[in-house]
Amino acid sequence: MSIGLARLREEPDRIRQGAIDKGEDPSIVDAALALDSKRRELLGDSERLKAERNAASKEIGEAIRGGAKPNGPEVAALRQASTDAGAKIEKIDAELAAAEGQLEELMVRIPNPADPDVPVGDESASQVVRTWGELLTKEVAAESSAGAWTRRPHWEVAADLKMFDLERGAKITGSGFPVYTGPGSRLQRALIDFMLDVHTEEHGMTEVWPPAMVNAASARGTGQIPDKEDLMYIATRDELYLVPTAEVPVTNLHRDEIFEADQLPIRYAAYSPCFRREAGAAGKDTRGILRVHQFDKVEMVFFEKPENSTEALEWLTARAEVILQRLGLAYRVLLMATKDMGFVQAKKYDLEVWAPGVERWLEVSSCSNFRDYQARRMAIRYRPEPGAKPELVHTLNGSGLALARTVAAIIETYQQPDGSMIVPEALRPYMRRDSIKA
């Protein structure tokens, strides 16, 4: 149950429209509504019979204690009543289970409606809300005497500087599993360290280092199964899944928990390797490290009071931007349109960094507010007041940032005409050098 039956009954129109806006089938909403009323009817019947059976069983106990013979006629009559009720219950419960199963199937196919301020439409309706930094184009007049020079794609620069080894990665594992070497390896370490330091020391987030594998319950919690199983590598023998993002283990940290109001917000920053099968898209983005099966990422995961989540998304997005700004990388922020944002998000910003070598925008972060959609599936709640009835929290997450493409952008942005590379100032304390030379 993701949208919630209560909400489905209260505002079916909004949910129906939400489905239409996201390009999903709105008739599921009405089918679910019908199934829900059938379910409630069966539930009522079942419970009435169970109450009867419980009462009869109780009377048997009382009669026996009161001195009646366990096999006497009085007890036998009561026993019969209980057995009869039991038979009916079995039948109704089977119907009920079927209805509930079907309903659940429908419910998970109803998308989270987008926030009102999200543009309706496909990719072309997504909006660039802001751009930061100087866009270096391929032909740049050198500041120095070197004259005009052409920026190369990151894989050429990296090959000269021996920063990663794609061929050997393919040999030992497969294509899309880069091996970072020498200064490239050090750059990975430096970036992870830098990002976590900024998020914890300056942004007040709590650092988490989660497992890279999760069980089926966790994969279900954040919705990777049953919908996106193709995304993940699965260790079938042990029924474990390699995480496609730290969002999965970190959000599941609080599955089935109830917070007190003063515990919120809870804001985590977590490093993890990310594993993605992403089968298709042959020929697209395949060169270099733009599209790989394993990459590293620092992810931010927030648990917020509902009234704060709108603001929290803006803050979260800005925290990811801080990293790009400190690294001196030009980027833009996109507000994703309804059909471009995904099934479970209520609102989503993508951060795209400018890569001057390949002359393209690269997605390095995706920041989303899920409102209570994820929290419902995982039963993550809080008490608005001490002793009050628990309510669902709002969850948000965003990359801060994904490494491979950020590395590509750094290499392409900081490359020099002589083939060397300057280390971004923010990373120098971590890299312990100012430049990388062949």
Added chain:
RNA sequence: GGAGAGGUCGCCUAGUGGCCUAGGGCGCCGCACUGGAAAUGCGGUAUGGCGCAAGUCAUCGAGGGUUCAAAUCCCUCCCUCUCCGCCA
């Protein structure tokens, strides 16, 4: 991986087929007592579903089974602890 012991209400614990509608203690909340407090006493303190409500149903690690009736008996699985093995 092997052997053993366990998993009960926020925490500790009782509970070995029907008086469990899960008892007691701690903690917490309210009230009383007090100048105020401590101590004491009284009451209340899980989650979810259905219902306008009264209420009712489900949940004692999870799932199945036996029974008129399961926290309690049986089966499978998960987790924790102790010891052994293996291992960075």
